[in-house]
Amino acid sequence: MAKYDPDRIAALAAGALDPAEAAVLEAEIAADPRAAADLAAQRLALDAVRSAPAPLLSATERTELRQAVAAALHLDDSAEPVAATALASRRRVPWRPLAVAAAALTALVAAVPLFGLLSVGDDETNVTNVAVSYTTDLQEVAPAGGDYSLTLSGERDGTVLETSTTAAATTTAPPATLQTRERLDADKTVESLVADPALLFAPSADGATPCLDEARLLLQDADPVGLHLTPAEGGPDLVVWFLSSDGATVADLVAFDPATCELLAAYP
């Protein structure tokens, strides 16, 4: 048990005690090497922190910040071109996975006839004798521009068959990774939340719940309810936005990666 209350030592170092009390305590502490060392440490740290210059925004950062916030809030239409640039570098929008999914679908539609996967008749006999392997190669061909190509290739009787397609994503966001593990975890979490939505309807502290724009778009509702589930709460780091018509059950729900606002799961 420390002889001196650490709070009083901290307050003395910060100059938060009245002068008379401070003088008495300082004199007492001077006779106790351990307490004196504590006091010296408190003062040293406090002086170091207080003497550090306050970080400031540069003029450019300040302008970009205000424009980006204003654009996100739709406050100033005239600021949109500049703000859009600033936003694109920081805010992630979900168009990327949608564009990638569209590219994948297009490629599959194009590739299926090529491989004869749906064909019958003569081709079937060939297929029984060959090993067919497929690789889907999702490539980002223009990282800055957001265009994607998807290549579906296969091999039959030693002949390499390949088809590819491209799709343009409507974002300049940085590259994203399709993380299957995260999606599986998200699916499980969403499934359990829908089955037992008590957590969704519990009051939560105010804080940042990102991806609202994306949720509004997907849920087609201006005011969904959001919740940021963190790993500390026993699941993946996940943001969910949902709608409920009766305040007890979930009608629609979308779950995002809070870092990228990439859609990870949805209900129904």
Place this chain on the structure above:
Amino acid sequence: MAPVTPSGEADTALIERYLRGDVGAFNDLMRAHEDRVFAICLRMLRDREAALDATQETFITVFRKVDRFAGHSAFSTWLYRVAVNTCYDQARRSGRRSAEPLLEGVDPADESAAIALESVELRPDLEAALAALPAEFRSAVVLCDAEGLSLQTASEILGVPVGTVKSRIFRGRRLLAEALGNLRPLSDHQSDEQHG
């Protein structure tokens, strides 16, 4: 609860103007708080770009929910609470980058390390010492010692009792001093949390 100060009253008036559609009030609110929010975020995250992201996200979150601001405490207290929570979220998302000391194991000649240090605008030794603090100690030290907020306000921002804030500040300063090379290591019994 932190009293609503004259500047708090000014904030409330600006919020009312903003909610009536006055874009000028938005600019005034940004001007009043953007540097401090950025400073908190930079000291919490230690990375300029990450701090800019967190600052932007904080303001967007707050302005979107400002119609729900009841005025029971200062607007700035609410704003800083959102900022701190955003920083916690961002640090978690970035793989607990902020929990790792910047200077440990880096080559002094490493250009990227030098750029990282420049970006935080603090003394390198202080930066490294702050970086070594657990996040909850760092937030208490940043809010009270660096930003000069009261214990009560920090308590409301961090959502913990005042006694816990005091304890975190005391221990945070000790660790800072230790890291700055001017204090013997803590003994075990001293490092126990002393408040609830």
